[in-house]
Amino acid sequence: MTVQSTPRILGAALATAVLVVIASIKLNAFRDYQIAEIAIEVTAVAGLTVLTGLSGQISLGNGAFMAIGGYTTALLMLHLGWPFVAVLVIAAAVTAVAGAVVGVAAARLHGPYLAGATLLLGVALPSLADAYPGTFGGDQGLNVVFTAPGFLGVNFPLTRWQAWVSSAVALVTLVLLANLARSRIGRNWRAVRDDEVAAALAGVNVARSRILAFVVSATCAGMAGALLAIVTGLVAPGAFTITLSIALLTAAVIGGLGTLPGAVWGSLVIVLVPTYATDVATSHGLSTAVASNIPLAAYGVVLILVMLLFPQGVQGGVRWLLGLFLISAVPNRRTADAPDVPDARPPAGETPAPLAPPHEKEGTQ
Amino acid sequence: MVEFLQFTLSGISFGMIYAAIALSLVLIWRGTRLLNFAQGGMAMFTTYVAYEVIRHTGSYWAGFAVALAAGVVLGAVAELAVIRPTLGKPEFNAVIITIGLLIFIEGLAGILYGGQYRSFPAAFSVIGLRAGSTPLGVSRFDVFVAVAVLAAALLLGIGFRYTSAGLRMRAAAFNTTIARLSGIRVARVITVGWALAGLLGALAGVLVSPSTFLYPNSMDSIFVFGFTAAVIGGLDSPAGAVVGGLLLGVALSYAGGYLGSQGSDLTALVALGILVVVLMFRPDGIFSGARVRRV
Numbered sequence: 154m155t156v157q158s159t160p161r162i163l164g165a166a167l168a169t170a171v172l173v174v175i176a177s178i179k180l181n182a183f184r185d186y187q188i189a190e191i192a193i194e195v196t197a198v199a200g201l202t203v204l205t206g207l208s209g210q211i212s213l214g215n216g217a218f219m220a221i222g223g224y225t226t227a228l229l230m231l232h233l234g235w236p237f238v239a240v241l242v243i244a245a246a247v248t249a250v251a252g253a254v255v256g257v258a259a260a261r262l263h264g265p266y267l268a269g270a271t272l273l274l275g276v277a278l279p280s281l282a283d284a285y286p287g288t289f290g291g292d293q294g295l296n297v298v299f300t301a302p303g304f305l306g307v308n309f310p311l312t313r314w315q316a317w318v319s320s321a322v323a324l325v326t327l328v329l330l331a332n333l334a335r336s337r338i339g340r341n342w343r344a345v346r347d348d349e350v351a352a353a354l355a356g357v358n359v360a361r362s363r364i365l366a367f368v369v370s371a372t373c374a375g376m377a378g379a380l381l382a383i384v385t386g387l388v389a390p391g392a393f394t395i396t397l398s399i400a401l402l403t404a405a406v407i408g409g410l411g412t413l414p415g416a417v418w419g420s421l422v423i424v425l426v427p428t429y430a431t432d433v434a435t436s437h438g439l440s441t442a443v444a445s446n447i448p449l450a451a452y453g454v455v456l457i458l459v460m461l462l463f464p465q466g467v468q469g470g471v472r473w474l475l476g477l478f479l480i481s482a483v484p485n486r487r488t489a490d491a492p493d494v495p496d497a498r499p500p501a502g503e504t505p506a507p508l509a510p511p512h513e514k515e516g517t518q
Numbered sequence: 519m520v521e522f523l524q525f526t527l528s529g530i531s532f533g534m535i536y537a538a539i540a541l542s543l544v545l546i547w548r549g550t551r552l553l554n555f556a557q558g559g560m561a562m563f564t565t566y567v568a569y570e571v572i573r574h575t576g577s578y579w580a581g582f583a584v585a586l587a588a589g590v591v592l593g594a595v596a597e598l599a600v601i602r603p604t605l606g607k608p609e610f611n612a613v614i615i616t617i618g619l620l621i622f623i624e625g626l627a628g629i630l631y632g633g634q635y636r637s638f639p640a641a642f643s644v645i646g647l648r649a650g651s652t653p654l655g656v657s658r659f660d661v662f663v664a665v666a667v668l669a670a671a672l673l674l675g676i677g678f679r680y681t682s683a684g685l686r687m688r689a690a691a692f693n694t695t696i697a698r699l700s701g702i703r704v705a706r707v708i709t710v711g712w713a714l715a716g717l718l719g720a721l722a723g724v725l726v727s728p729s730t731f732l733y734p735n736s737m738d739s740i741f742v743f744g745f746t747a748a749v750i751g752g753l754d755s756p757a758g759a760v761v762g763g764l765l766l767g768v769a770l771s772y773a774g775g776y777l778g779s780q781g782s783d784l785t786a787l788v789a790l791g792i793l794v795v796v797l798m799f800r801p802d803g804i805f806s807g808a809r810v811r812r813v
Contacts, residue, residue, distance in 0.1 A: 165526045181552070211613070258798070265547070266753075266797060266803075268553060268751040269553075269745050270748060270793055270797065271747065272742060273786065273789060273790045275743060276742050277787040277789065278787075280785075281783075281787065283783040284783035284784050373540070399621065402614070446623075446734075447625070449621055449622075449625030450621075450625030450626050452621050452623070453619060453621035453625055454618070455618075456601055456614060456615070456618030456622075457622070458619065460604070460611045460612075460614045460618065461603055461615070464607070
């Protein structure tokens with residue numbers, strides 16, 4: 154199955170890349186900007202969905218890792234003037250180290266204690282920018298200058314180039330994560346999530362597995378932060394509030410926790426719905442205060458309803474629809490060939506799962 | 519030395535508010551093994567209720583009483599409407615639901631009141647008290663804050679210890695199944711726990727809003743620190759919540775006072791440092807019992 158599905162993942166990624174390129178040329182600059190926004194969101198949410206959905210650790214502070222990535226990018230581009238590719242690699246490396254540090258602390262913590270520590274991290278880290286305005290520019294933040302490369306011609310719109318760069322990073326991230334999730338590492342994560350004791354007995358190094366999940370998740374968030382820096386042209390503490398971290402978690406949950414296509418669905422919802430809802434509200438003559446808060450209230454309701462009624466999110470629905478067609482076509486074969494994680498059930502947290510063998514269960518439904 | 523006294527006293531005053539939030543979180547945690555992320559949002563909303571009542575009646579105490587009552591109702595309604603259906607499902611679902619509740623309440627407050635900061639009245643004078651000629655750094659109102667929270671905590675403690683309702687709550691927190699088998703209506707006990715938590719949250723909201731102003735996100739940082747206090751103390755221990763709140767309040771007050779101009783920006787970082795150090799040595803908080811992991 155692994156041999157078959159790698160080309161499949163690559164195919165899906167290539168197809169999406171072609172779609173993005175066509176869409177970005179057809180659509181206007183504002184839509185290009187939205188494509189970039191979605192790609193940034195996908196990069197960060199994919200990392201979070203792996204951490205929470207696969208390894209079973211909650212993080213309410215991934216916005217802090219985005220801040221680290223964003224500020225690293227801004228500082229490197231400002232002071233050293235490096236090309237973005239090099240900056241992206243460094244930003245990813247720096248956040249990976251930060252993720253490892255947090256992961257070491259997190260590996261000992263469970264449930265609410267972990268949620269608390271990461272929440273506080275998300276609140277505390279951006280305040281460093283205010284405390285050291287000389288380095289980080291304080292509330293105003295740092296400006297980032299990013300231009301399209303010369304060979305594309307002078308008339309090439311910057312937003313389109315930003316959309317391309319962001320989408321490329323997002324797609325590469327998704328492909329790598331998809332492979333990681335189906336590898337031994339991914340299986341270990343799920344084993345630890347489902348039953349820590351059973352996983353340890355089966356020879357999984359629980360602490361190392363959990364720390365690695367944090368590193369991967371932080372790296373994704375760091376790259377998303379780097380992209381955010383070049384797309385918005387600004388890194389400021391106001392962009393990395395706790396609202397951002399919660400929006401990431403919202404996207405992961407709405408899309409379907411633990412599934413990479415779910416990260417894409419969730420990102421689409423979280424980027425497109427507010428713009429749409431605000432447009433509709435203002436066109437109906439509502440004040441801006443009302444218009445800007447309607448999506449917020451709506452998210453809350455959606456989040457509650459999704460968890461009460463469809464805990465598997467959008468991707469769960471998509472899979473159910475696909476299943477209606479596929480089951481009749483391919484009898485008795487599991488759906489594990491899909492380029493995502495077979496076991497989409499939300500993490501059990503500390504509830505004692507039945508002592509299932511810590512490998513993938515077949516035909517769980 | 520005078521400075522030290524001032525920082526300590528004002529730290530205690532803020533710490534009592536963190537303690538109130540922490541206590542409300544502990545109440546819910548003991549009943550449902552769930553962390554209520556909407557606690558701060560609910561407190562913010564009941565403070566808006568108080569704001570409306572005070573605006574219309576002109577009486578502070580009417581607003582105060584209505585806010586506490588609204589807290590009780592909001593806590594019970596939240597539990598019955600969205601938490602009850604998740605019992606028996608993975609805890610994670612309920613956690614996400616409380617986050618959804620938080621976002622919803624903040625959005626609703628934004629729709630109703632907009633984002634502007636509103637000033638909220640204090641019950642007593644906020645002019646600093648003096649001992650002779652030395653300023654103490656606290657006002658009459660700060661003293662009221664400390665006394666109100668301490669009274670609420672003591673009443674709760676006495677209620678838990680000496681009333682049959684308190685005994686039922688302790689039994690339900692100790693072991694749900696055994697409590698149910700002995701004829702305790704655990705579901706009702708949990709609702710009461712949420713209602714009491716709502717009351718404590720509402721109290722914290724009314725008490726802190728004169729110093730933070732009132733806006734849809736006004737309780738966010740208070741919640742985060744209250745939560746930190748609860749985690750430091752150990753989520754199972756009401757006494758730990760109060761001690762954790764006081765420790766955190768005083769520590770943050772010293773940080774804000776002694777670290778110079780950067781101090782006030784670094785409070786969250788100092789809190790994070792304290793949290794990490796405490797959890798490194800006691801992963802379940804200071805007042806936690808022996809660690810038991812279910813297999």
